[in-house]
Amino acid sequence: MHNSIVAIFFFVLGTVVGSFSNVLIWRLPKRKSILFPGSHCTNCGNKIKFFDNIPIISYIILGGKCRNCKSPISPRYPIIELTVGLAYLFSYLFYNPIEYMQIIRMIIIFPLFLAISWIDVEHRVIPDELTLSVAIVGIVLTPIVYGWQGLINSMIGAAAGALLFWIISVLGKIAFRKTAMGEGDIFLIAAIGLLTGWKGVLMVIFISALLGAIAGTIMIVLSKIYSRNHKETDTSIPFAPFLCAATIIVIICGEKLLQYYLGLFI
Numbered sequence: 001m002h003n004s005i006v007a008i009f010f011f012v013l014g015t016v017v018g019s020f021s022n023v024l025i026w027r028l029p030k031r032k033s034i035l036f037p038g039s040h041c042t043n044c045g046n047k048i049k050f051f052d053n054i055p056i057i058s059y060i061i062l063g064g065k066c067r068n069c070k071s072p073i074s075p076r077y078p079i080i081e082l083t084v085g086l087a088y089l090f091s092y093l094f095y096n097p098i099e100y101m102q103i104i105r106m107i108i109i110f111p112l113f114l115a116i117s118w119i120d121v122e123h124r125v126i127p128d129e130l131t132l133s134v135a136i137v138g139i140v141l142t143p144i145v146y147g148w149q150g151l152i153n154s155m156i157g158a159a160a161g162a163l164l165f166w167i168i169s170v171l172g173k174i175a176f177r178k179t180a181m182g183e184g185d186i187f188l189i190a191a192i193g194l195l196t197g198w199k200g201v202l203m204v205i206f207i208s209a210l211l212g213a214i215a216g217t218i219m220i221v222l223s224k225i226y227s228r229n230h231k232e233t234d235t236s237i238p239f240a241p242f243l244c245a246a247t248i249i250v251i252i253c254g255e256k257l258l259q260y261y262l263g264l265f266i
């Protein structure tokens with residue numbers, strides 16, 4: 001049975017983890033230590049006191065400004081905190097509490113995926129530390145959830161995902177004479193393969209391509225509408241957000257989607 005006190009606990013835990021995701025998003029692309037120094041204002045360097053560092057609430061109380069220098073704090077902070085908080089709440093409510101390993105897996109990978117996606121959109125890189133963390137979650141949790149057979153399935157998933165993306169990147173280079181698929185994407189799909197196994201990774205690739213195509217079409221239409229005011233901009237789109245979103249979809253309802261899809265033909 002779900003308990004409302006536990007539900008609130010999951011939400012609050014999510015906002016605290018979201019606060020740490022913000023640290024990753026800010027510091028990892030700049031190659032700064034994620035532990036030292038403690039939280040400080042990125043404008044004036046003032047150390048942020050613990051009571052000004054409460055997720056979401058402090059941002060509202062401070063009116064989105066640093067207490068010391070009054071420079072605006074990025075709305076990214078409360079947005080990420082709220083997003084992870086809601087994801088944790090959803091993870092708890094969605095699964096039966098008996099399936100606690102599924103909940104643990106989801107609450108570990110969600111903030112990692114969020115950081116990967118945000119950093120890829122902002123900087124067009126995927127930090128290896130984050131991809132490696134996803135891979136470790138896959139290697140450690142898969143045998144616990146699915147047994148040793150699951151681990152073999154994971155290894156095949158990682159190899160299949162990496163191989164497919166590597167082929168796409170080679171073909172892309174030949175066809176378009178530019179890098180269509182970065183090294184970061186290849187590492188990420190291998191790590192995702194460890195989480196989902198081979199069937200899962202194929203579904204992730206299919207769904208992410210679909211999501212990417214939809215987003216790409218919307219972007220082309222929008223850029224046509226606004227093209228009078230804008231110069232030719234970089235039309236390549238970061239792929240990690242689609243891979244991460246597709247992986248979450250596959251973890252939540254991959255089995256059902258597969259049955260539905262196969263049911264169309266049989």
Ligand SMILES: [Zn+2]
Binds near residue numbers: 045066068
């Ligand atoms: Zn400041």
